[in-house]
Amino acid sequence: MTNKLKWLARYIGFWLVCFAVFRTTFLLFHFDGKSSVIEVLLGNIHALPLDISTACYAAALLLIIRFIIGFTSAKNSFNKIAQGYTALLLGIVALLNLIDINLYHVWQSKLNRLALSYAKYPDEIVASSGNGYSIGAIVLVICIYTALLYMYKKLFINHAIIVDKYSGYIVAFLISVTFVIVGIRGGLQKLPIDKSWAYYSNNNSLNNTSLNSAWNAIQLITVTDLDTNTYRYMPQAISDSVYSALHNDVGNTNEFKNIINAPKPNVLLLFWESCGADIIAPLGGEKNVAPKFTELCKEGILFTNFYSTGFRTDQGLVATLSGFPAQPLTRIIEEHSKFDKLPNLITSFKNNGYSANYYYGGRSTFANTSTYLKSAGIDKIVDEKQFEGLKRTLWGVYDSYLFDYLLKNMSTDKQPFFNIVATITSHEDFDADVTKHFTKGSESENGYRNTMHYTDSCIYNFIQRAKKTTWYANTIIVIVADHGHSLPLNRGFDEVALHHIPCLIIGGALSKNDKGKTNDNYGSHVALASTLLHQLKIDSKDYVYSKNLMNNTQTHFAYYAYDDGFGYVSAQEQSVFSHLQNKLIHTTHPQDSSTTLLRNKALLQKIMYDYTQLSAKIK
Incomplete structure (x- = not known):
């Protein structure tokens, strides 16, 4: 039993090291110097839940393969299977991090649905990325991939599947599966982990640094319903009334220069x-x-x-x-x-x-x-x-x-x-x-x-x-x-x-x-x-x-x-709302922050509600 649990802990630990290295690489390219060393280091703590979730995703399939092979005479083949699987997965993770390094250079965000919608225009993407910048990132990421793969081989080269008792082997598997499932969803709380867990700072570059690129890509693939308003903060009637108070202030429509x-x-x-x-x-x-x-x-x-x-x-x-x-x-x-x-x-x-x-x-x-x-x-x-x-x-x-x-x-x-x-x-x-x-x-x-x-x-x-x-x-x-x-x-x-x-x-x-x-x-x-x-x-x-x-x-x-935010500007004030952090990250009137937050949320909700309803609208 302990052999199987040790393997899982070591495998997840390997991925956590990988994610920390890629996170440091992203920071190397995009640190803006506006934050203290302590705030930068805090990113590692805030990154950990998504890193663990992604590592558990990576371990899930291999865990099942390892369990099945344990009942066969091909136990010695697991190392080769695991090495090939990990090399492929590590290559995908490296590619996603490379994409994010270059994308952030242009858009100040990691891969999102907006950026993904431009994937059909590769020539224009290349034109925007900056050749010198891209080449430097490519060379560095390839070197990192090679080093991490070498580290994996050293860590797991002598690993063997040992089955003393099948009852203990099955129990160890069930414990491992439970840990992986809990790890993927981020814990036992009512709602599973989401992107906002990595967001902790008013500095957008630090938030994107702590956001796991692979986890972010998994979310993009699995969440596809674009006609559901994910920016819903209040009953729609309240959102409509806030919007109406601003937009129905038409003054005298005939009185204009x-x-x-x-x-x-x-x-x-x-x-x-x-x-x-x-x-x-x-x-x-x-x-x-x-x-x-x-x-x-x-x-x-x-x-x-x-x-x-x-x-x-x-x-x-x-x-x-x-x-x-x-x-x-x-x-x-x-x-x-x-x-x-x-x-x-x-x-x-x-x-x-x-x-x-x-x-x-x-x-x-x-x-x-x-x-x-x-x-x-x-x-x-x-x-x-x-x-x-x-x-x-x-x-x-x-x-x-x-x-x-x-x-x-x-x-x-x-x-x-x-x-x-x-x-x-x-x-x-x-x-x-x-x-x-x-x-x-x-x-x-x-x-x-x-x-x-x-x-x-x-x-x-x-x-x-x-x-x-x-x-x-x-x-x-x-x-x-x-x-x-x-x-x-x-x-x-x-x-x-x-x-x-x-x-x-x-x-x-x-x-x-x-x-x-x-x-x-x-x-x-x-x-x-x-x-x-x-x-x-x-x-x-x-x-x-x-x-x-x-x-x-x-x-x-x-x-x-x-990127997942909303700004409001008038003669009286300026304010910026972050959806992922669910707070104002900038306001010129902090004494009115509760009113400002309500208005910004209501406007964003109204815009996105109208957006989702357009498909059903009769022209």
Whole structure:
């Protein structure tokens, strides 16, 4: 009996050592220096329950095989079987940790359902990861795998299955199985272990360090019901009432500032890839990265408190066109049965006599974008197929070629038009071959600044040339970032400042009295639908999450999603809620934390409730 129990204890102990080594490796790549040594070391304690659970998963099948072999004459074959099984499993664990090391570099999260939904686009994943960074991680993980496998062979080389009495052998097996089952579920408590057990700090990098990569992957595989609202904190009626109190504060819907000097202007919606407020001088950012945008601000209305609803391009696109907020771990653009039930600016404009066209220098099928646009009735999609042979990054052609094409072809687009253009050169990994104006920071920081500087000049040059066209005088142009970025200040994805982005309305159809002005109302991508449609006297009632930023009688705010969390921003406060920790990890008004926590939970629950109900909705 003791022989079998010792084997199980030693095998689980081996895996605990493996997980500790991989945890240290992850920390080596991603420690941000913001926490004390004690807080870092505490991660090992908080990691232990998930580590034990994962080790028990690893031991379960081998335990059964070992038990069966004990009744046969092939007892000596167990070592070879166990070695092959462990080598395979260790390889999978090493691969998962390698994926997480590289994924966190880009997304500041380990593998989740949102990231997994991009697995069908391997070229784009490689383009985002950073070759030098990936190679270093690959080499190190291979070395670790080799060393751990060698350690296993040394630990178990002389192990033999000894059966003195079958009764004792069976009892030992039953005890072992009981321990493994209890270990997998994390104890005898009512609810089994979950991801939140590893979360203990306000520092997201430490929480992700203590999260076992293999256990996290097991959860992704086994939990597949996307139409169950996992963000349920209270009766839905309470969530609805909190939401209504915020969103039904419509003020006087007819009392808003009209900034358009034309009855039916063309509208150009320009998404600037990865541009955060940290490099926009009029928003308090660095002064020399986007100097041309600063010049353009003198010709338009700058929204000073505008926030990204998510952190991926498709989230910003859907939030802008459909007025629906981003979700923490799901991507509505991948679910036709859901996004088909949402309103869309393309449809709204086309129903009012506009043509609608999309211009992009990359692959329009990426992230299901073309399907989403076609579902709304887009007339024309221009993508990388029109730019073959031109200079490009892994993501698409350089923005200068895109704007050349746009300027040439917009004159032939049926007017009035609603055109959407998305830049691409400033996409991570920021390795485009552009002029190196910035060289003093790290390679990634310099790459970010230099590609932003390049796209800044492309946008400015396009607008200067557009002013000479016949259509410009009857056009408004909305320049907005698709999302912010952690660079150049290496911000966390949960930080409010990371989601602060530029939004500027300019153009020949903009009222002269409004040029060079600012709008300080708080909003996000979601607000653009109501804001634009009110200006053009088009019905916006279907965009229930959207508020008119030009209406000063309303209460304005913005909220954003990140990895299993939610942020809220208004003129009165800022707060960030972590679902896994079930608490506010940041608030500017700690004295009101209970009220703030209730509101943030209610809003997140409402958004996800509406998300889950979309599939059943009749269009």
